Amino acid sequence: MFALYKKELSTFFSSLTGYLTIIVFLVLTGLMLWVFRSSFNILDYKYAGLDGLFLIGPFLYLFLIPAITMRMFAEEKKNGTLELLLTKPLTEFTIIGAKFLAGLTLVVISLLPTLVYYWAVYRLGDPVGNIDTGSVIGSYIGMVFLGAAFVAIGLFASSLTNNQIVAFIVAALLCAFCYMGFESLYQLMHGGFALLLRSLGLQLHYESISRGVVDTRDVIYFLSVIALFVMLTRMVLQSRKWKR
Secondary structure (H helix, E strand, O other): OHHHHHHHHHHHHOOHHHHHHHHHHHHHHHHHHHHOOOOOOHHHHOOOOOHHHHHHHHHHHHHHHHHHHHHHHHHHHHHOHHHHHHHOOOOHHHHHHHHHHHHHHHHHHHHHHHHHHHHHHHHHOOOOOOOOHHHHHHHHHHHHHHHHHHHHHHHHHHHOOOOHHHHHHHHHHHHHHHHHHHHHHHHHOOOHHHHHHHHOOHHHHHHHHHOOOOOHHHHHHHHHHHHHHHHHHHHHHHHHHHHO
């Protein structure tokens, strides 16, 4: 599993696309938070916080993470190397787990440079250090959980096709629906069923963790979403064996 994990990481960073994906994420967040005049701009908002990062981060992840995961199974299927992997003494869970951990590692790598924003806000605060560190930590944890869920969804989308562009589009649409779709349905409906629908969406649980309180119910929810899409990906891989 570790060898496959290292292979996925090296493959990502051996191409210019890998670096560009992370650079684009960092450039966009930097411009939105420090340059462009908007409600996300920290200097204009004049409040010592990183709320803007955690508001725009999920929407950028809707495109960043599908770009990371689109090739993981689609390229293997196109090149015929997936069958070779499946014939080796590796379980489907091992293969999926290695690719999932590689994708999650890339998500964490994309987040690490944004700690500079925290340091800058910490130093700019009046007095110095006037920032809700607990809320920031909770928001980072929420971003990691949300990123992990998007990676699982992206792997499932990539396993459905051998075309990377199709995998990207399907993953982006699925991630968008799981994040915003249930919230939109909630706003259109009323009553207990509407609340139930809202609780099925990623956005509610992400925002809950981002308040700085890591509730076990939110953690269980994210782990359940990850497990669901990992199982669906496994079913797709197993279906190739049935066809053979």
